[in-house]
Amino acid sequence: MTETIAGDTVGGAKLIGTADRRFPLDGLGLTLVIVALGVIFTLINPRFASVDNFLNILTQASTYIIVAMGMTFVIAKAGIDLSVGSMLALVTCVFFGFIDDGMAWGLALVIMFALGALLGAFNGILVAFLAVPALIATLGTMVAYRGLALLHSSGKLYYGLPLEIVWLGQGHIFGIPVPVVIAAVFVAFSWWLFNRTPFGVHCRAVGGNREAARLSGIRVSRIEVLVYTFSGICVTIGGLIWMARIDGTQATFGTAMEIHVIAATIIGGTSLFGGRGTIYGTLAGAILLTMLNNALVIAGVEFFWQLVAIGVIVVIAVTVNNIRENRITWLETLRVRRNQARNRSVARGSIA
Amino acid sequence: MSVAQDHPASEVPSSGERGRSQEGEEPPLLSVVGLEKSYGGLKAIDGVSLTIEKGEIVALVGDNGAGKSTLIKTICGALRPDAGDIFLRGKPVDFGSPKDATDAGIETVHQSLGLVDTLTVPENVFLGREETTRLFGLFPQLDLGKMRAETRKLLERFGISVPTLNEPVFRLSGGQRQTIAISRLLLSEPSLLIMDEPMAALGVDEGRRVLDLVVNLRDEGIAVLMISHNLEHVFQIADRIAVLKNGKLVGVVSTSDVSRESVVGMITMGVASIDPKRTDR
Numbered sequence: 167m168t169e170t171i172a173g174d175t176v177g178g179a180k181l182i183g184t185a186d187r188r189f190p191l192d193g194l195g196l197t198l199v200i201v202a203l204g205v206i207f208t209l210i211n212p213r214f215a216s217v218d219n220f221l222n223i224l225t226q227a228s229t230y231i232i233v234a235m236g237m238t239f240v241i242a243k244a245g246i247d248l249s250v251g252s253m254l255a256l257v258t259c260v261f262f263g264f265i266d267d268g269m270a271w272g273l274a275l276v277i278m279f280a281l282g283a284l285l286g287a288f289n290g291i292l293v294a295f296l297a298v299p300a301l302i303a304t305l306g307t308m309v310a311y312r313g314l315a316l317l318h319s320s321g322k323l324y325y326g327l328p329l330e331i332v333w334l335g336q337g338h339i340f341g342i343p344v345p346v347v348i349a350a351v352f353v354a355f356s357w358w359l360f361n362r363t364p365f366g367v368h369c370r371a372v373g374g375n376r377e378a379a380r381l382s383g384i385r386v387s388r389i390e391v392l393v394y395t396f397s398g399i400c401v402t403i404g405g406l407i408w409m410a411r412i413d414g415t416q417a418t419f420g421t422a423m424e425i426h427v428i429a430a431t432i433i434g435g436t437s438l439f440g441g442r443g444t445i446y447g448t449l450a451g452a453i454l455l456t457m458l459n460n461a462l463v464i465a466g467v468e469f470f471w472q473l474v475a476i477g478v479i480v481v482i483a484v485t486v487n488n489i490r491e492n493r494i495t496w497l498e499t500l501r502v503r504r505n506q507a508r509n510r511s512v513a514r515g516s517i518a
Numbered sequence: 519m520s521v522a523q524d525h526p527a528s529e530v531p532s533s534g535e536r537g538r539s540q541e542g543e544e545p546p547l548l549s550v551v552g553l554e555k556s557y558g559g560l561k562a563i564d565g566v567s568l569t570i571e572k573g574e575i576v577a578l579v580g581d582n583g584a585g586k587s588t589l590i591k592t593i594c595g596a597l598r599p600d601a602g603d604i605f606l607r608g609k610p611v612d613f614g615s616p617k618d619a620t621d622a623g624i625e626t627v628h629q630s631l632g633l634v635d636t637l638t639v640p641e642n643v644f645l646g647r648e649e650t651t652r653l654f655g656l657f658p659q660l661d662l663g664k665m666r667a668e669t670r671k672l673l674e675r676f677g678i679s680v681p682t683l684n685e686p687v688f689r690l691s692g693g694q695r696q697t698i699a700i701s702r703l704l705l706s707e708p709s710l711l712i713m714d715e716p717m718a719a720l721g722v723d724e725g726r727r728v729l730d731l732v733v734n735l736r737d738e739g740i741a742v743l744m745i746s747h748n749l750e751h752v753f754q755i756a757d758r759i760a761v762l763k764n765g766k767l768v769g770v771v772s773t774s775d776v777s778r779e780s781v782v783g784m785i786t787m788g789v790a791s792i793d794p795k796r797t798d799r
Contacts, residue, residue: 362659364648367641374636381632382646383617441636442686 196434196450200457207461214464221343225411227456228345229254229404231449233423234430235356236286236400238448241431242360243393244373244440245300249289251423252311253398254405257282258415259315261406262324271328279402285311286398290391308424315417325414335410345407352403357445369393374441422473429476430455433483437491455479545608547572547741548593548624548710553602555588562588564765565602570710575732575742576770577752580762580785586745589762590712593743594626595619625703626712633699635688639680640665642687643672643702672701676734678727693724697731704735711735713744717751729755749778763788 208215233250240247257278264274285307292303337344360366368389371379380386409415432438433454434447455476462472488494549569555562563585570576578586591597593604595613604611606622613619616626633642640662649661649668666683673679678697680690687695696716703711716732717725732742733755746752752759753773761768761784768784783789 358653358659362662364650364658364660367637367645367648367660371634371637371641371645374634375632377630378632378634379645381616381628384646437636441634 196447196454200450200454203454203457203461207457207464211461211464214461219460221346223453223456223460224346224349225343226460227452228343228349229408229411230423230426230430230456231349231452232352232404232407233397233400234427234434234448234452235352235445236397237427237431238356238434238436238443238445239360239366239369239393240300240397241428241436241438242373242440242443243369243390244376245293245390245393246304246428246438247286247289247394247397248301248304248424249285249307249311250397250401250427251420252308252315253282253285253401254408254420254423255415255417256285256311256315256318257402258405258409258419259319259324259417262327262409262415263318265327266324271331275331275406278406279399282398282402282405283395284398286401287391287395289398290394293394294387294390312417312421319417321417323414323416324409327410327413331406331410332413333410335407335413345411348403348407352400353445353449360443360445365389365392370441370443372440425476425480426455427452429480429483432480432487435487437487438484439491451483545605546570547607548743549605550589550593551603551605553589553592553604554600555592555597556600561765563592563599563762566762566765566767567602568760568767568770570741570743572709572741573736573739574757575736575744575755577756577759577773578743578745578762579747579749579752579759579781580768583764584762584785585765586762587714588765590626590714590743590745593619594624594712596626620706620708623707623709624712625706625708625710627696627699627703627714627716629714629718631695631699633687633695633702636686638686639683639690639698640669642698643669643705645702647705668705669701672704673697676701676704676731678731691724693720693727696720696724696728700728700731700735704740708740710741710743713742715745715747717746717748725751749781752781753778761785 204215213219233254237247237250260281261274261278264277265271289300289304289307292298292307293300296303298306334344334348339347360369368379368384371382371384372386372389376386379389405415405420408419430451431443431448433451434444434449436443436448458475458479459472462475485494489497492498546569549567551567553563553566566585566589568576568589578589580586588597592599595616595618598614604613606624611618611622613622613624619626634645637645644665649664650658651661651664653659669683676697678694678701680694680698687698690698700711700713700716713732717728720728729751732744735742736755736757744756756773758770758772759776759781760770761781763785766788768788771781771784
């Protein structure tokens, strides 16, 4: 015999904000925005709506999508990783250095992934064991990793990869660009990892309530190091595709990448305050941003305006998220006052 | 599964276990002897001795700063006592961490509940001890079906119902969150459940449901030690009341033997003003 206590809102019962109910619609809402923007861009320039351009957008987005998967885990854990762009430059420069020295590409690839994991783990160790706030820790490594990339390459522009690697960026499988295939598989893997494994739950638990996670026996520091390591691995995969696509790299590559990736993640509905996120939302966010870039390029808008657009979008995305989570106090006060005024007028009406 | 609708307050606990242990055939579930804990120069608890039997509810009452929280923290392993001993089923135990206590079957619901608001009910219930299967026989993944089924079973067993298991717990009411915080501890089949103000900040109706749940737990044979400021609740469900003042145990009395006034007297004046034969100190 079970009674339903669904309707209980007495006393200490936490009232459900109507805004919260919109949360599951994030992915759908973004998808609608993408479709609407697609229609608008096509009306402006019919070239936009070609299959080629569509695949082109996805190919361009593939690196951002993959790096943003790692960022989703990091942000859901209530962290941030500003070093992704520098890390991308460093791992690709190191890889190219080995190729130039005549190392077999397979071995260079293994070293590249080990380095990516190590650089990520280093971020995690700073955060987990030295208690450096993630923002500062990764701001530091952002500059340091960039410095290492510049030191390693001495400002050199690398080019000329083995054909097997170039295929990863420029090849096709059944007419679909290889980067798109890799990104699709990686997104599926990330969704599984995020939603269906103990690791994913523990990331969200640490982000949502660190103390409760610790009391539940989760080794919080271990999760932190693993999360940043995963981000490093994502950067390595993304970097591999990136350099293969343009068949080259240099130490300044990936500058301002972190803002794009963080924007994609936040637009997707992952809370900057940790505890929750959606893989599909991040995917949609990354595609949306790339589409916007693509449209601006087709429309002939200067690159500098694109930077302005990205900055504005990030601020808007965070604001929307804050409204959704009732974090803006003056807005909340306004809403409460309005409700009170309405209730008063209703009361007066009933007396009259 | 029946939800206790009436207050069993006036009923004398009829469990046979207590009778047996009083005859000395079986050691009490938990007994603490001469516990002391100081913070700097302040003795938070000073020579407290207390026993808890299987399947009884002991309420811990006292004014602010009486040492209630310190006492339960030493029992649940969060604090190490400076002196004194803790015996579990007659055997001495030394809890270095809360994990040692939970491994020994002592679970604690803290006032902060220890829930992760953004996770769903089953994710919270199984947090840190997830049920897993292997994807393609290789990669560990959550067995969500089993976690949901087990959660449902657990909630039904104690007459708890939540609208849907797939909602993050911040969507639930205070009482529902409280019951989920309790039920997640029941997963490990504890023998003693410690609760810090389980009914605080709950409405009348919700508080009643939590009380019913606590009574159900006792009927399942789980011992409950709960801190409460609400004497009405204490008299409704507790079998015995332990009163602390200034870190010292004023007395332990059977709920059926005392009036509310005398308990208030013990709390404020620090004197056991009742028949000494009745206090099983």
